[in-house]
Amino acid sequence: MSALVQLRGVSKTYGSAAALHPTDLAFERGKTTVLIGPSGCGKSTLLRLIIGLLEPDAGTIQFDGAPITPAHTAELRRRVGYVIQDGGLFPHLTARKNVLLMSTHLKRPVAEMDQRLAELCALTRFPETALDRYPLELSGGQRQRISLMRALALSPELLLLDEPLGALDPLVRAALQKDLKEIFARLKQTAILVTHDLAEAAYLGDEIVLMTEGRVAQIGTLEDLRAKPASAFVTEFINAQRALVLT
Amino acid sequence: MNAGTRSGGLQTAERFQRAVWKAPLLGLLATLCVLRASTSLGEPILVGSKKFTESYVLAEIAKRAMEEAGIPVEHRQGMGGTIILWEALRTDQIGFYPEYTGTIGEEILKAPPSTSTAEMRAKLERSGVGMTSDLGFNNTYALVMQRAVAEKSHIQKISDLRNHPELRFGLTHEFLDRRDGWRPLADKYQLPTQNVSGIDHGLGYAALRNGSIDVKDAYSTDAKIGENDLVVLQDDLQFFPQYRAVFLYRLTLPPKAIAVLRSLVGTLDENQMIRLNAEAERTKNYALAADLYFQNGASRQQPRAGETLTHKLIRWTSRHLELAGISLLLSIIVGIPLGIAASRGGALGQVILGVTSAVQTIPSLALLALLVPVPFFGISPRTAIAALFLYGLLPIVRNTATGLQDIAQPVRESAIALGLEPAARLWKIYLPIASRSILGGIKTSAVINIGTATLAALIGAGGLGEPILSGLNLNDHATILQGAIPAAVLALLVQWSFDLLDRILIPKGLRL
Numbered sequence: 105m106s107a108l109v110q111l112r113g114v115s116k117t118y119g120s121a122a123a124l125h126p127t128d129l130a131f132e133r134g135k136t137t138v139l140i141g142p143s144g145c146g147k148s149t150l151l152r153l154i155i156g157l158l159e160p161d162a163g164t165i166q167f168d169g170a171p172i173t174p175a176h177t178a179e180l181r182r183r184v185g186y187v188i189q190d191g192g193l194f195p196h197l198t199a200r201k202n203v204l205l206m207s208t209h210l211k212r213p214v215a216e217m218d219q220r221l222a223e224l225c226a227l228t229r230f231p232e233t234a235l236d237r238y239p240l241e242l243s244g245g246q247r248q249r250i251s252l253m254r255a256l257a258l259s260p261e262l263l264l265l266d267e268p269l270g271a272l273d274p275l276v277r278a279a280l281q282k283d284l285k286e287i288f289a290r291l292k293q294t295a296i297l298v299t300h301d302l303a304e305a306a307y308l309g310d311e312i313v314l315m316t317e318g319r320v321a322q323i324g325t326l327e328d329l330r331a332k333p334a335s336a337f338v339t340e341f342i343n344a345q346r347a348l349v350l351t
Numbered sequence: 352m353n354a355g356t357r358s359g360g361l362q363t364a365e366r367f368q369r370a371v372w373k374a375p376l377l378g379l380l381a382t383l384c385v386l387r388a389s390t391s392l393g394e395p396i397l398v399g400s401k402k403f404t405e406s407y408v409l410a411e412i413a414k415r416a417m418e419e420a421g422i423p424v425e426h427r428q429g430m431g432g433t434i435i436l437w438e439a440l441r442t443d444q445i446g447f448y449p450e451y452t453g454t455i456g457e458e459i460l461k462a463p464p465s466t467s468t469a470e471m472r473a474k475l476e477r478s479g480v481g482m483t484s485d486l487g488f489n490n491t492y493a494l495v496m497q498r499a500v501a502e503k504s505h506i507q508k509i510s511d512l513r514n515h516p517e518l519r520f521g522l523t524h525e526f527l528d529r530r531d532g533w534r535p536l537a538d539k540y541q542l543p544t545q546n547v548s549g550i551d552h553g554l555g556y557a558a559l560r561n562g563s564i565d566v567k568d569a570y571s572t573d574a575k576i577g578e579n580d581l582v583v584l585q586d587d588l589q590f591f592p593q594y595r596a597v598f599l600y601r602l603t604l605p606p607k608a609i610a611v612l613r614s615l616v617g618t619l620d621e622n623q624m625i626r627l628n629a630e631a632e633r634t635k636n637y638a639l640a641a642d643l644y645f646q647n648g649a650s651r652q653q654p655r656a657g658e659t660l661t662h663k664l665i666r667w668t669s670r671h672l673e674l675a676g677i678s679l680l681l682s683i684i685v686g687i688p689l690g691i692a693a694s695r696g697g698a699l700g701q702v703i704l705g706v707t708s709a710v711q712t713i714p715s716l717a718l719l720a721l722l723v724p725v726p727f728f729g730i731s732p733r734t735a736i737a738a739l740f741l742y743g744l745l746p747i748v749r750n751t752a753t754g755l756q757d758i759a760q761p762v763r764e765s766a767i768a769l770g771l772e773p774a775a776r777l778w779k780i781y782l783p784i785a786s787r788s789i790l791g792g793i794k795t796s797a798v799i800n801i802g803t804a805t806l807a808a809l810i811g812a813g814g815l816g817e818p819i820l821s822g823l824n825l826n827d828h829a830t831i832l833q834g835a836i837p838a839a840v841l842a843l844l845v846q847w848s849f850d851l852l853d854r855i856l857i858p859k860g861l862r863l
């Protein structure tokens with residue numbers, strides 16, 4: 105079976121600074137790919153290109169075999185879920201309404217929505233009693249669970265997560281890492297996750313894409329990167345992370 | 352889980368929120384229809400007057416004379432100055448109004464002082480306007496003295512002052528400074544200038560009374576001249592310009608109406624006018640002063656049942672609310688979309704914010720003068736509404752734009768990434784999040800509108816400005832307060848009701 109998302113020669117420049125040099129990448133169905141690299145290396149840019157928040161300067165992005173064009177980004181976005189670091193929850197809507205916003209907008213039957221909500225609460229371990237709270241009344245971890253539920257509400261074929269755990273304290277973070285792994289496995293979810301933490305990348309990712317300065321440095325498992333580093337940068341990056349864990 | 356009933360409840364609340372926005376729209380449409388209907392009933396002839404006692408009284412006299420001849424007349428009292436009345440007359444929105452020859456020459460025709468009456472008539476005719484002959488008095492600058500002092504020194508004319516260097520002059524600062532004031536007057540009459548001091552107009556009368564000054568300047572038909580039994584010195588060298596009272600009228604008025612105006616010519620001398628002005632200021636009632644004019648003649652009309660204060664307050668307040676309310680709704684309807692457009696920045700955003708800001712700097716009298724000649728507007732409440740609407744735009748446009756621009760980038764991108772169409776993003780996400788700022792703008796606009804709606808009185812469109820203007824003119828604090836207190840109360844009520852509205856319209860999640 106072909107890859108769900110296929111990038112061919114995709115590049116993006118802000119003014120004169122290249123955020124992403126021409127890149128070829130494929131994201132396989134049912135797999136979790138982790139994008140990792142120093143901050144500013146183009147990870148978020150890559151996700152935004154895939155969900156159509158940005159248009160590439162050159163190259164094509166294919167989703168499920170069809171190229172993404174501005175004409176059908178709206179349709180594409182409903183097949184893709186997007187979770188960002190601070191959640192991006194709508195402050196004026198309760199947790200419930202945040203999750204069901206698109207379903208309500210698309211006039212899904214109420215019974216179907218209620219059932220989906222119950223499933224999602226169970227899946228993300230979110231307490232149903234807190235569904236009528238507003239984002240400001242939730243803890244950081246709860247907010248990210250709601251953000252995840254919102255992204256999963258329409259059962260997307262692809263889930264994009266941009267440092268979803270970046271702003272959480274270590275205990276909450278560990279709990280959510282575990283939950284995410286279970287969720288991806290249970291849903292056989294195709295996911296692309298951005299992180300700057302190598303341990304998290306190794307734990308969640310079937311495959312790691314290490315980036316630097318708008319280019320892909322190496323693709324593989326943590327073992328591959330460690331055993332057969334493609335460049336000095338790869339070694340340096342891995343050693344830096346290890347040092348960080350040890351100190 | 353009872354999500355169904357809960358979301359049902361939330362939907363009702365949303366429907367209610369929408370209804371709250373829609374209801375005033377219907378009210379607006381209804382009121383606009385009523386306004387049109389009532390203003391298109393143009394049956395009676397409209398007479399205008401400026402915002403000072405004598406103009407009110409003259410208009411009231413003409414109104415009475417017309418009514419006695421069976422011609423219905425409606426009096427638009429105390430409009431905002433020569434330019435508004437002239438524009439209203441020129442564009443056929445009022446039938447006639449009292450004016451002074453000096454003003455006609457200088458301000459309206461901008462003609463040299465030497466222009467003859469016949470030349471004035473010919474020029475006015477080009478605007479379709481006629482001018483009656485002199486009503487019989489001249490309201491110009493004059494020098495006045497206490498009767499006893501003048502008689503003792505045998506002073507009747509200004510030139511008589513030449514021989515009395517001991518007399519003390521107390522003159523208003525304006526008169527001292529005017530190019531056609533004291534200096535050229537003293538030159539022309541060769542008056543002694545050593546005993547001259549500047550003094551406030553009101554205090555000057557008290558100074559005359561207690562003898563600390565002997566001569567002061569005044570308008571020749573000032574009510575105070577009658578009240579204090581002063582003598583007006585004759586301008587025997589004709590130094591002061593002629594401000595002879597006449598009526599200006601549309602040449603298209605029915606001949607019968609023009610005949611009535613002509614019948615008033617020569618029937619009022621200075622003393623009579625002083626008496627009528629004093630009566631108006633004493634009774635605070637222009638109709639009573641007009642009665643006094645007719646008393647000499649035959650038919651004194653049975654005194655009309657005066658409007659009770661309560662009724663007047665209700666009339667002023669409801670008109671005030673109507674003006675402020677309709678203009679506010681228009682500002683909201685136009686301001687929010689403009690604010691949305693401005694929030695996207697760029698050249699269009701700059702233009703929108705620039706123009707709405709610039710409108711604020713136009714003085715209200717100038718804005719009214721611009722609108723009065725426009726056919727749809729004229730001297731109807733529509734003009735006041737249009738002016739208020741324009742003044743009310745900026746706070747709404749600016750707050751809408753900044754409210755939208757302040758929405759955090761992650762929230763914005765989440766709305767897009769979810770796949771909401773642009774319109775749904777705006778309605779379901781952006782506008783509700785910006786609602787506090789938008790409502791703040793609307794509240795500012797409403798409070799400003801309540802205050803500014805008093806300008807409607809300048810074009811005779813009513814509201815609480817009516818008692819304020821006429822009270823200012825009569826120096827009558829009670830009348831001023833009849834307008835000022837309800838206006839202040841309205842502003843407070845508006846403030847409170849908006850605080851209440853905040854709770855209904857600003858989503859709870861934003862009020863935590």
Ligand SMILES: Nc1ncnc2c1ncn2[C@@H]1O[C@H](COP(=O)(O)OP(=O)(O)O)[C@@H](O)[C@H]1O
Nearest residue numbers: 118122123141142143144145146147148149150
């Ligand atoms: N809107 C923007 N305008 C200009 N430069 C940008 C913009 N967004 C990102 N960049 C630049 O593009 C590069 C890649 O950014 P990004 O994809 O956000 O990096 P990260 O890997 O940290 O997510 C960075 O150098 C960043 O400064």
Ligand SMILES: [Mg+2]
Nearest residue numbers: 147148149266
């Ligand atoms: Mg990033």
